[in-house]
Amino acid sequence: MYAIVDIAGQQFKIEQGKEIFVHRLEGEEGANVEFDQVLLVDQDGKVNVGTPRVEGAKVDAKIVAHVRADKVKVFKKKRRKGYQKESGHRQDLSKVLIEKITF
Numbered sequence: 001m002y003a004i005v006d007i008a009g010q011q012f013k014i015e016q017g018k019e020i021f022v023h024r025l026e027g028e029e030g031a032n033v034e035f036d037q038v039l040l041v042d043q044d045g046k047v048n049v050g051t052p053r054v055e056g057a058k059v060d061a062k063i064v065a066h067v068r069a070d071k072v073k074v075f076k077k078k079r080r081k082g083y084q085k086e087s088g089h090r091q092d093l094s095k096v097l098i099e100k101i102t103f
Contacts, residue, residue, distance in 0.1 A: 006037035024092040057103035
């Protein structure tokens, strides 16, 4: 059984018992969260597609940890002009454990 869920503007394919990394969520580590933006549910080959969401479907999850992703380097250069600039950032993420998918 899997589901497609919209979490913070991004769509994720989730399964029960799996861990995913999403944009930083409000809440402390160990807190329970619920996602109700379920777009699709597949249960043993039977697919339910929402218009736009599957009614009554929800996903229960738990925030495992707040982490930071690897550094992303941004390098800009204009050739033959002597201009080059390097900067970067690290994205804040939350590691989430999917506990239960219900619909």
